[in-house]
Amino acid sequence: MRALVVEDDPDLNRQLSRALEDAGYAVDSALDGEDGHFMGDTEPYDVVVLDLGLPKMDGVTVLERWREAGRGFPVLILTARDRWSEKVAGFDAGADDYLTKPFHTEELLARMRALTRRAAGHTTSTIECGGLSIDTRGARVFIDGAPVKVTSHEFRMLSYLAHHQDRVISRTELVEHIYDQDFDRDSNTIEVFVGRLRKKIGTDRIETVRGLGYRLVDPVARPVS
Amino acid sequence: MRALVVEDDPDLNRQLSRALEDAGYAVDSALDGEDGHFMGDTEPYDVVVLDLGLPKMDGVTVLERWREAGRGFPVLILTARDRWSEKVAGFDAGADDYLTKPFHTEELLARMRALTRRAAGHTTSTIECGGLSIDTRGARVFIDGAPVKVTSHEFRMLSYLAHHQDRVISRTELVEHIYDQDFDRDSNTIEVFVGRLRKKIGTDRIETVRGLGYRLVDPVARPVS
DNA sequence: GCTCCCCCTGAACCCGTGCTGAACAACTTA
DNA sequence: TAAGTTGTTCAGCACGGGTTCAGGGGGAGC
Numbered sequence: 001m002r003a004l005v006v007e008d009d010p011d012l013n014r015q016l017s018r019a020l021e022d023a024g025y026a027v028d029s030a031l032d033g034e035d036g037h038f039m040g041d042t043e044p045y046d047v048v049v050l051d052l053g054l055p056k057m058d059g060v061t062v063l064e065r066w067r068e069a070g071r072g073f074p075v076l077i078l079t080a081r082d083r084w085s086e087k088v089a090g091f092d093a094g095a096d097d098y099l100t101k102p103f104h105t106e107e108l109l110a111r112m113r114a115l116t117r118r119a120a121g122h123t124t125s126t127i128e129c130g131g132l133s134i135d136t137r138g139a140r141v142f143i144d145g146a147p148v149k150v151t152s153h154e155f156r157m158l159s160y161l162a163h164h165q166d167r168v169i170s171r172t173e174l175v176e177h178i179y180d181q182d183f184d185r186d187s188n189t190i191e192v193f194v195g196r197l198r199k200k201i202g203t204d205r206i207e208t209v210r211g212l213g214y215r216l217v218d219p220v221a222r223p224v225s
Numbered sequence: 226m227r228a229l230v231v232e233d234d235p236d237l238n239r240q241l242s243r244a245l246e247d248a249g250y251a252v253d254s255a256l257d258g259e260d261g262h263f264m265g266d267t268e269p270y271d272v273v274v275l276d277l278g279l280p281k282m283d284g285v286t287v288l289e290r291w292r293e294a295g296r297g298f299p300v301l302i303l304t305a306r307d308r309w310s311e312k313v314a315g316f317d318a319g320a321d322d323y324l325t326k327p328f329h330t331e332e333l334l335a336r337m338r339a340l341t342r343r344a345a346g347h348t349t350s351t352i353e354c355g356g357l358s359i360d361t362r363g364a365r366v367f368i369d370g371a372p373v374k375v376t377s378h379e380f381r382m383l384s385y386l387a388h389h390q391d392r393v394i395s396r397t398e399l400v401e402h403i404y405d406q407d408f409d410r411d412s413n414t415i416e417v418f419v420g421r422l423r424k425k426i427g428t429d430r431i432e433t434v435r436g437l438g439y440r441l442v443d444p445v446a447r448p449v450s
Numbered sequence: 451g452c453t454c455c456c457c458c459t460g461a462a463c464c465c466g467t468g469c470t471g472a473a474c475a476a477c478t479t480a
Numbered sequence: 481t482a483a484g485t486t487g488t489t490c491a492g493c494a495c496g497g498g499t500t501c502a503g504g505g506g507g508a509g510c
């Protein structure tokens with residue numbers, strides 16, 4: 001678990017970082033808003049402790065920019081007791097929790113744990129097609145609940161087909177999305193993969209459209225042509 | 226200890242209630258989602274067993290509404306073996322544990338004990354995965370209750386895998402979350418740690434997904450392919 | 451019906467990935 | 481200082497899997 005501490009008071013910063021390290025986090029720290037913003041923007045943290053009163057760029061602005069840029073890590077904000085309006089602004093900017101100074105490190109740690117755990121259970125997108133379900137995060141494939149072993153490339157290919165199911169996908173389109181750069185065009189790798197996939201998930205799930213490409217379908221839902 | 230059983234199959238419902246009563250719980254039961262939701266919303270239960278496939282209101286919705294309303298009791302969800310995605314949705318909605326049908330009542334009782342104990346000793350944030358439990362606070366690991374000695378880095382790694390169990394974690398993601406800043410990218414430290422962890426907690430708990438990374442799984446919950 | 455071309459399939463090759471044992475370095479503890 | 485942990489590196493090995501090739505089958509068009 002990586003944590004970022006953005007706090008301008010050097011003593012408090014060190015104390016927080018130390019506490020988090022002892023709690024098992026890998027901690028980076030920043031002493032002003034600009035540094036903090038940059039670090040949160042470039043490194044994948046699991047949780048962030050963010051003071052709102054910061055030099056160079058205030059905490060609310062930092063948080064707003066992170067959220068605009070799509071950084072979704074949970075953020076716990078620290079506010080002084082008498083700055084009640086800041087707290088509201090912080091929540092509006094996308095904070096997940098807050099704590100007013102002074103506080104006990106125990107309480108901070110408890111809240112951090114809650115945040116990281118909550119974030120851990122987030123969104124798992126599985127694609128369904130007939131009895132076929134594709135767990136894009138776990139890189140697993142199931143047919144009617146039974147796991148199917150697929151290799152990395154097979155999975156990429158099936159995943160792409162599933163994202164565009166019922167559409168005809170040309171060979172070149174598949175190649176472009178499965179492989180990094182250029183690829184030997186006159187090769188039958190794609191066909192081989194299609195064949196292997198058909199063996200694993202059933203012949204009738206991947207239709208071949210002669211001269212055009214392939215199409216992933218739900219075999220039972222398909223009207224008898 | 227008060228328990229609520231929400232299960233639409235009358236036979237299974239009675240069987241569960243009976244088993245829990247024998248174990249010393251005061252049990253209420255509901256046969257559909259609406260009743261279950263109302264009861265959980267109005268009575269202070271210590272633990273809830275919730276089937277996901279329910280008439281009138283499905284289990285995930287029930288759970289979501291409870292959590293939105295601030296009901297914090299631990300919830301163990303029951304899923305059919307072939308509804309893998311439901312399990313994930315249940316966790317997202319705030320479930321604490323799950324069990325796939327069919328199951329042994331002994332296992333259900335064991336998990337219930339774990340849940341209530343965890344809820345009782347507040348902030349005992351331990352992550353469970355099969356018989357593997359990870360005490361994030363004490364940095365300790367247990368297999369079926371027996372302590373396992375792991376080093377600091379081993380623990381961080383296992384902890385991260387556990388926070389994202391059933392997800393494939395790439396080597397780089399592991400490195401980024403275990404180590405503070407930069408790290409020699411072409412090093413096989415991760416593999417060595419995986420190997421050592423496997424020796425300690427069992428080979429089948431950490432799956433390697435070739436070309437992608439590793440995945441922490443519950444070895445018993447997974448049906449033999 | 452015949453032919454061409456596209457597609458499928460089985461097998462083999464070979465490279466990369468990942469696993470393992472051991473040694474080494476850094477650090478802590480007695 | 482010596483002994484024991486813990487983290488890291490290295491080299492060798494095994495094998496999984498991506499790629500290629502050759503041959504066969506079957507549509508589509510004439």
